[in-house]
Structure formats: structure tokens, C-alpha cells
Amino acid sequence: MADGMETESRKLLGRLRDAMASDDAGQARLDKITHLIASSMGCEVCSIYLFRDEDTLELCATEGLKADAVHQTRMKLGEGLVGKVAKKRTVVNTPDAPHAPGFRFMPETGEEIYSSFLGVPIQRLGATLGVLVVQSRTAREFSADETYALEVVAMVLAEMAELGAFVGEGAAMSARHQHSMLLRGTVGQEGVAEGHVWLHEPRVVVSNVIADDPERECERLGEAVDQLRVGVDEMLTMTTDKEQQQVLEAYRMFATSKGWMRRMEEDIRSGLSAEAAVEKQQSMARARLGQVPDAYLRDRLSDLDDLSNRLLRILTGQGSDTGAEMPADPILVARNIGPGELLEYGRSLRGIVLEGGSVGSHAAVVARALAIPLIVNAGRITEEALNGDHIMVDGEQGVVHLRPDDNVASAFRDKIAMLAAAQERYSSIRDKPAETRCGTVIGLHMNAGLMADLPSLVSSGAEGVGLFRTELQFLVRNQMPKRTELAALYARVLDAAQEKRVVFRTLDIGSDKVLPYMKPNEEPNPALGWRAIRVGLDKPGVMRMQLQALIRAANGRPLTVMFPFVAQFEEYRAARAEMDKTLAREARLGHVLPSKIEVGAMLETPSLAFAPRQFFEQVEFLSIGGNDLKQFFFAADRENERVRKRYDSLNISFLTFLERIVERCRETNTQLSFCGEDAGRPVEALCFAAIGLRTLSMRPASIGPVKSLLRRCDLGEVREVIDRAREDGEMSVRGAVMDYVRTVHQSP
Numbered sequence: 001m002a003d004g005m006e007t008e009s010r011k012l013l014g015r016l017r018d019a020m021a022s023d024d025a026g027q028a029r030l031d032k033i034t035h036l037i038a039s040s041m042g043c044e045v046c047s048i049y050l051f052r053d054e055d056t057l058e059l060c061a062t063e064g065l066k067a068d069a070v071h072q073t074r075m076k077l078g079e080g081l082v083g084k085v086a087k088k089r090t091v092v093n094t095p096d097a098p099h100a101p102g103f104r105f106m107p108e109t110g111e112e113i114y115s116s117f118l119g120v121p122i123q124r125l126g127a128t129l130g131v132l133v134v135q136s137r138t139a140r141e142f143s144a145d146e147t148y149a150l151e152v153v154a155m156v157l158a159e160m161a162e163l164g165a166f167v168g169e170g171a172a173m174s175a176r177h178q179h180s181m182l183l184r185g186t187v188g189q190e191g192v193a194e195g196h197v198w199l200h201e202p203r204v205v206v207s208n209v210i211a212d213d214p215e216r217e218c219e220r221l222g223e224a225v226d227q228l229r230v231g232v233d234e235m236l237t238m239t240t241d242k243e244q245q246q247v248l249e250a251y252r253m254f255a256t257s258k259g260w261m262r263r264m265e266e267d268i269r270s271g272l273s274a275e276a277a278v279e280k281q282q283s284m285a286r287a288r289l290g291q292v293p294d295a296y297l298r299d300r301l302s303d304l305d306d307l308s309n310r311l312l313r314i315l316t317g318q319g320s321d322t323g324a325e326m327p328a329d330p331i332l333v334a335r336n337i338g339p340g341e342l343l344e345y346g347r348s349l350r351g352i353v354l355e356g357g358s359v360g361s362h363a364a365v366v367a368r369a370l371a372i373p374l375i376v377n378a379g380r381i382t383e384e385a386l387n388g389d390h391i392m393v394d395g396e397q398g399v400v401h402l403r404p405d406d407n408v409a410s411a412f413r414d415k416i417a418m419l420a421a422a423q424e425r426y427s428s429i430r431d432k433p434a435e436t437r438c439g440t441v442i443g444l445h446m447n448a449g450l451m452a453d454l455p456s457l458v459s460s461g462a463e464g465v466g467l468f469r470t471e472l473q474f475l476v477r478n479q480m481p482k483r484t485e486l487a488a489l490y491a492r493v494l495d496a497a498q499e500k501r502v503v504f505r506t507l508d509i510g511s512d513k514v515l516p517y518m519k520p521n522e523e524p525n526p527a528l529g530w531r532a533i534r535v536g537l538d539k540p541g542v543m544r545m546q547l548q549a550l551i552r553a554a555n556g557r558p559l560t561v562m563f564p565f566v567a568q569f570e571e572y573r574a575a576r577a578e579m580d581k582t583l584a585r586e587a588r589l590g591h592v593l594p595s596k597i598e599v600g601a602m603l604e605t606p607s608l609a610f611a612p613r614q615f616f617e618q619v620e621f622l623s624i625g626g627n628d629l630k631q632f633f634f635a636a637d638r639e640n641e642r643v644r645k646r647y648d649s650l651n652i653s654f655l656t657f658l659e660r661i662v663e664r665c666r667e668t669n670t671q672l673s674f675c676g677e678d679a680g681r682p683v684e685a686l687c688f689a690a691i692g693l694r695t696l697s698m699r700p701a702s703i704g705p706v707k708s709l710l711r712r713c714d715l716g717e718v719r720e721v722i723d724r725a726r727e728d729g730e731m732s733v734r735g736a737v738m739d740y741v742r743t744v745h746q747s748p
């Protein structure tokens, strides 16, 4: 930037700061600012447009346009030149606005007489708050320096808005972080919770945006960057892992990038403080992040984002530990979180809200295991929430109420009370069997994956653990767990279960479950790829180690083991042979063998339902992994939000298929259970029971609701409803069964 221009820009920023320091109310401040910008840029018009809601911009202050238009003129995102700046998050610079593509004539503003137009987005950390515009009568294109100066001013405005500078009497804009809002996301774990926000990574607050002494600011920046580099170097020496080193090398490259440094120094010379300069570049990188399709580049941009955060913490002295105290009723808010970190918080959390994440992510698996309500994909929650904000998480609807008003809060509390009353009803039947009105008893077991789940065995009234997912212990570590560690853990699980049956499922990795210490395989379709038993059989070392650990844990007690994702008889035979070999080896080594051993398989691919009769005769039990089975039956990815719920589990075709499996097991007297998520949904569970399933395994929290419904129903009647729906050619039996359920709810 030319030196003269730099001085101009600094002068303008200095004046802006004075305007901010005045006692004026929000609107008066904004008016003063538009006046200052217009006069220092030699333009007749300067206007500030801010978002009223997600897609409406409103003229909030102007110098030069008709005063009556303020708070009256509105436009949709993408509409007119202003809407275009906001939508595309780009600068629009034209000498002939009325003839520029997208121009919209707004007679109430009187702007038709202005020819030149320069609009820049007002954005902060990737979020667009509005648009800043200057216009002039003479037709001219604005220079790069002028554009840059306006961008710097826009950034300062965004920071000031963040600090609540424009709130007050006749407010131009309501303060961010003060108004209540509703965010929609996807349910990761059901349940409702009320509490206060605890940010996993607290935001850095930049309170001094403008600085007078560029030399001093550049020095501060230089010192902070040096400190940052030393930190990255230290991290590099601490790891011996090749891949982590590669990531850190890329990281270091950024930390020493001349371009990054140069851009920040330029920002400082135009009048920003060192931290504001870091944040401006971070903001621009975030805006690009959303538009880059290339995964590699996106990763690099997010490296930069991470480095910027570190730099901001150094400059502002705000460490990740800000000294804030965790509230007594914390609801964790994070962009994303790893399973290990989540386990560290443990059950102290009332709820979790993630900006990213997915229903099948490891964090979701942990949240489910801990029975903590979880919402994923919750908009821009980390930008909107502040530590200590009042927050309500509705894990039934997938909604988050941030700083709810009194009406919302009281309606929500009614809902919590209603659910608590239902919970009380469930605990009153905890020790009663899940016996239907027609006298059929259904075995209800629970799914688990952590030691922390085991107390639920008593509190939920489950008969045993129908599925113990063993991969969590592998996923939450940085290295392969040792056999002795696993044996000790499995022994503790069996101790806690007392005499109850625990079905241990051998390691189910691959697909979305990637071990941090195993080289990831690039596979075009990981869900259909090298996973679960396929890995176990091809690389039997880990499977053998796990089987040994299980045998040693049982130490003379009964042991039940289940192999995941068996697609054909041969795979079961091979896995069973591994088990027999391991048993023989353990006996030779002098270990006590289990008093009884049952070896089963999960039926998760349609192919296994059509396996030879001999398979059904040989396998000791089968458990339907409905989550996987359904995704392969309908060819609909369980991780893909677009198709995940497209096909109903109570679709006639799927139910008919399940019925076929029940029949085959009946013919050969093979024990059968269902352990996918659907088993925990009362109406689904009822239909499964009606078609002949006698054992269901589910999340502990589902046992009460499922049992309560089963006890009120007659399976013969449900069966009739299903058969009728099938004869009528219905796509799903859900509607008809729900109608039936309503009649039993009404009966005394």
C-alpha cells in the first residue's frame, strides 16, 4: 500500500476509535461512523447494511442516502449489489453501478444518482455480519488501496459490533451474544438438558483493535510468532510418530510463511493492532475455507486457523485456560471433540453441542455410552455461545435454545418434567419382565462399550449385555492397547456384570472407525471395504491377542464372543477356528479355560441371511446388526444425512426380510437377537417382537420405554395389523402400528 494511503487509513481508524469512545448510543455511533468514512474517502455516500435475520439485510446507517430509508430499506441475500457482496463474501467495485449486473433500483434511497459503488463484506471469523458501502457521483473505479482501507474499516466495525458498541437506545443492531436464539442440528444422543455453556476452546476476545504505533505492533507480532515457532518445534521433538511429524512439518511451514507475516504487517501499518491483524487474516482464511473444494487445501487452511488461534492466545495472554470456572451444570460447546477428550470430561457434562461431528463419529459413540444428550451440526454455535450462557438442549427434536427467553425456558422445563415423570414410571417396572399382554416374554439386554456403562446393568433392569463394542478401548488411545490391559478391563466388565451374560464383540474397525496408530487405507467405499472380521482374518495378530485377553479375563467363568460383519459361512468358520486354536494354546500355556464358551456372529450383510443351513446349525447364536444391515439392504449410507432416514426401518420389505431370518433361525433352533439402534425404539421393538424376535439389545435408557410399551400390547394383535398393512400394499407398517399403539395407550 502506498505510504500516503497508510497514513490516511491510520487517521481514519484513529477517528473511528474516538467515535467509539464517545457516550453516544448505538445508532448515533453508526451515523457518526458513516459520516467519517464518507468524508475521509472523498465519497458522497457511505452506508452500513447489517443482517436482520439469516437472509435479510437492512440499511442501518447512511451518510448521503435519504435518511428515511434507514431501517426501512431491506434486501434479501444475493439481491442487488449489496446482497451480492454479502452472499459471495466478495468485494464489488464498479464505476457504473446502475448498469452493473445484479443492480436493484431502490427509489426510497435516492441512490440512482450515484455512479461508483464499492461494497465490502463486514465479517468476523468467517461469519458475515453485513456490508459496508461507499458511493460517489463521479464514475470511477476505486483503487486497490481504497478497497483495502475499506476492508480494514469493515473489520474494525465487525470487532466493535462484537463488543456491543452499536447497542443502545434506538439500537442499530441488537448485540450479538445477548439475544436469544434457536439453532437446529442433528440428534446424536437423545435426552434433554438445561445448563450453562462451557466452551471446549474458549474464544479469544480482542478488545484493542486499533493501534497508533505500527512499529511497536510489528514488534509484538514478531515476538509472538517467534514464540509460536518455538512451540511448534517443541511439539515436533515430542513425537516420534511419522504421520504426526508430517502434519507438524506442514504446520511449521505455515508458522514460518513469509506471505502470512507480510499480510499481517501490512494490516498493522494500516492502523490495526497486532491481534486484530491476526484475526483479519484468520477471518479471510475462514471465508475461503468454506469455498475450497479440495480436501488437502482445506486441511491447510484449517492448520492456519489453528495457528492463528495459538497466536491470538499468545498476543492477548488468554491461554486455553482462561481461568473461567466450569459451571456446575456444564453443557459442552465445541467445534468438534475427540473421543479421548470427551471421556476426560466424563459424566460431569449435562449435554454436548457440536458445530461439526456426525451421528456415527466416535464422539457420538462416547456421548451415547455416557448417555449425555448430544446435538451435532449445530450451525455456528461456537461463534454464538459464550462461556456461562444459559442453554437448553433438546435431544428429542435436535434443537438448541441459546439464552432462551422466559417463555421458551418454561415450555422446555415442562418437557423435562414430563420426561422425568415417564422415567419414574419406567423405574417402577424395572424389576418386572417385559411380558406382553399375550404372555410372551421378550429378553431385553443392553449395549455397552465402556466400563462406565456397567452400572446401568442394574439401574436399567437389563438382563445382560447383548453387545459389548470392544473398539472404544482401541479408538481412544494413541497406541495399541496391551493384552494384559485388555484382559484386566474385560475381567472388570465380567466382575461388574456379576453372573449376567456379556456378549463381547471382537474388534470392529475400518469404515469410519480408524485407529489413530494404524495406517489409514484410502478406500473408495470404506463401509464396504476392509473392515471388522475382514481385517481380523487377514491380520490375525490383533484378533488372537484380543481372544487371549478375553479367555484370560473369563478365568474359568462362561465366555460369549461374537464376530462382527460376517458375510459368509467361511468367514465364521475361519474365525471359529482361530478361537479354537487360541483356546488350545491358552490351555498349553496353563491358563484356565472358560467353563462354557459360546461363539456367535453378527448378521449385518444381507448375504448371511441366505447362508447354507449348516451355517445356521453351527453358529451358536446370531445377532442382527440392524444399523449396518439396513444400510446395505436399502443401499443407503448410515453416515449420510441426506439418505440416512430415507427408508423406514418398518418398511414392509425390510420387515419381511427380518422375518425370513427369524424363520431360518427357528428351523435350526439358532438363538437370535437384534442389537442395532432400532431395537431401542419402542414401536420398532414392538414390531420386531411381533414378527418373532425374542431378544433385543439396546441403549440402557431405552429399556424402560420399550418394556413399558411391550407390557401393554398383544403381539397377536400387532401381527394382524402388520399382515393387514402388507396385504393393503402399504410401504411401511408404521402408520398402522402407531394407530394401534394409540389405542393401547388409551386403555386403562
Ligand code: PEP
Residues within 6 Å of the ligand: 467, 469, 508, 604, 624, 625, 626, 627, 628, 629, 675, 676, 677
Ligand atoms: C449394527 O451395525 O447394527 C451394530 C450394532 O454395530 P455398529 O453400530 O457398531 O456398527
Ligand code: MG
Residues within 6 Å of the ligand: 604, 625, 627, 628
Ligand atoms: Mg455394525
